[in-house]
Amino acid sequence: MTTFSETYDLNYYCEVTMADAANIKNIGLRGVTVADTKISDVDGKNGILIYRGYRIEELALRSTFEETAYLLLYDALPTNLQLEDFKQRLADSRSVPAFIFDSFRQLPVNTRPMDLLQASIPLLAVDDPDIESETREANIARAIRLIAQIPALAAGWEQIRKGLDPLPPDNTLSHAGNFLWQLTGVQPDAGTARAFDTALVLHADHSFNASTFACREVVSTRAHMYAGVAAGVGALSGSLHGGANAQVIKMLLELLNEKDIAGWVKKQLDSGHRIMGMGHAVYKTMDPRAHFLKDMCFRLGKKLGQEHWCLLSAAIEESAIAEFERRGKFTIKPNVDFYSAPVYHIMGIPHDLMTPVFAISRIAGWTAHIIEEKFGEAQEKPALYRPSSDYVGHYCGRTGCVYAPIEERPSVKEI
Ligand SMILES: CC(C)(COP(=O)(O)OP(=O)(O)OC[C@H]1O[C@@H](n2cnc3c(N)ncnc32)[C@H](O)[C@@H]1OP(=O)(O)O)[C@@H](O)C(=O)NCCC(=O)NCCS
Numbered sequence: 001m002t003t004f005s006e007t008y009d010l011n012y013y014c015e016v017t018m019a020d021a022a023n024i025k026n027i028g029l030r031g032v033t034v035a036d037t038k039i040s041d042v043d044g045k046n047g048i049l050i051y052r053g054y055r056i057e058e059l060a061l062r063s064t065f066e067e068t069a070y071l072l073l074y075d076a077l078p079t080n081l082q083l084e085d086f087k088q089r090l091a092d093s094r095s096v097p098a099f100i101f102d103s104f105r106q107l108p109v110n111t112r113p114m115d116l117l118q119a120s121i122p123l124l125a126v127d128d129p130d131i132e133s134e135t136r137e138a139n140i141a142r143a144i145r146l147i148a149q150i151p152a153l154a155a156g157w158e159q160i161r162k163g164l165d166p167l168p169p170d171n172t173l174s175h176a177g178n179f180l181w182q183l184t185g186v187q188p189d190a191g192t193a194r195a196f197d198t199a200l201v202l203h204a205d206h207s208f209n210a211s212t213f214a215c216r217e218v219v220s221t222r223a224h225m226y227a228g229v230a231a232g233v234g235a236l237s238g239s240l241h242g243g244a245n246a247q248v249i250k251m252l253l254e255l256l257n258e259k260d261i262a263g264w265v266k267k268q269l270d271s272g273h274r275i276m277g278m279g280h281a282v283y284k285t286m287d288p289r290a291h292f293l294k295d296m297c298f299r300l301g302k303k304l305g306q307e308h309w310c311l312l313s314a315a316i317e318e319s320a321i322a323e324f325e326r327r328g329k330f331t332i333k334p335n336v337d338f339y340s341a342p343v344y345h346i347m348g349i350p351h352d353l354m355t356p357v358f359a360i361s362r363i364a365g366w367t368a369h370i371i372e373e374k375f376g377e378a379q380e381k382p383a384l385y386r387p388s389s390d391y392v393g394h395y396c397g398r399t400g401c402v403y404a405p406i407e408e409r410p411s412v413k414e415i
Helices: 010-017 056-062 065-074 079-091 098-107 113-128 136-161 175-184 190-203 210-219 225-236 246-254 260-270 286-304 309-328 336-346 349-373
Strands: 040-043 048-051
Touching: 010 286, 040 190, 048 065, 048 286, 056 190, 056 286, 065 079, 065 190, 065 349, 079 136, 098 113, 098 260, 113 136, 113 210, 113 225, 113 349, 136 225, 136 349, 190 286, 190 336, 190 349, 210 225, 210 309, 210 349, 225 286, 225 336, 225 349, 246 336, 246 349, 260 286, 260 309, 286 309, 286 336, 309 336
Parallel strands: none
Antiparallel strands: 040 048
16 A cells, blocks of 8 residues: 555645745735736725726716726727617616526525525526637626626515516616616606716726635636626625625614714724724725715715715714724725715615625626636736645644544543
């Protein structure tokens, strides 16, 4: 019988797997560049976000979600004809396969929408007649389908859990307006539809954030786009990422009648809790998207008689920044989720659908990144992601620990 040391070159094995004391570990990969991208860039020091070269402020003011999604996917703003064609392709892709909504009807009404969304994405793969094709065009078609159907899935679930049937799309409306219609059964007014459209533009991409990296990591194995997007939805659901907006609205509800906001903030930080919607892994100043959403909150809030949500958010922001600064932390400012939560609440979006709404927008960025990753569009060669780790577990020397048969191991009592 050959021994372990005969089978493996132990010197090599030790060299590549044992902790190297000189290695500097970077938990969370902060500041580690893992790839090139042409899709978006975040300048955290100066609070600047660009998509394909365009400043987010410019796109938020002048573009639409459809046009921004086109820009992310095709690396150029569309001509009129190209935009009309893109919108038509979105409209043609909106209907969700009946078996998916039938499966929704079997689920408990308290199913968490992000779990439902994550589970639905591979079901869309089942219904993709071209699933074996990995051409660029097949992936673009898949991206358009996902951008069209994720809102339909979220809105369909809202209807089904109320005991109703999903509403058919109204293709005379914008992508944003149609979602609000399919969600609520009420045609949104032009101002609300435009504000929601802007919120979608603001959330559409954000370089190598956790969910986008998850999408890219999965498809780097040559898995299909749906597998990558399902991973992205899972990553987005966490409260340190897209799930933060649902936590922010919980905080606002808790503080609705609170007279001492500063005291609450202090208590929260003293007990080791986070102020949700504040702080960012990259921005060390206010997130440029938060400026827009704050302004949008006050505009919509005033118009719809719900300004108190924005005043409360602003009071928390002020107290939190002051308390962070007292503790020597000068870089923790509101992020995109801090003001998107009150904005979505004012628009009537159910609280547990706020994170799915993030996905409705971010799907544009995820699919653009997946295509860039699959086709090596920003660097020469697509590569399978495979980081290393330091092994800090049991170690019995080069030959390994002695394997004891189960009957010879000490019983729990002896241990
Ligand atoms: C997003 C987040 C995970 C980034 O964390 P990070 O990369 O560790 O951020 P920083 O390195 O700037 O944090 C510096 C310090 O401030 C603390 N901090 C950061 N954000 C904080 C918050 N919202 N509340 C309380 N403390 C916070 C960190 O814990 C860290 O403390 P330490 O130095 O004592 O360990 C963090 O800011 C957070 O948890 N925010 C709340 C959740 C949220 O809104 N997520 C959505 C992000 S878009």
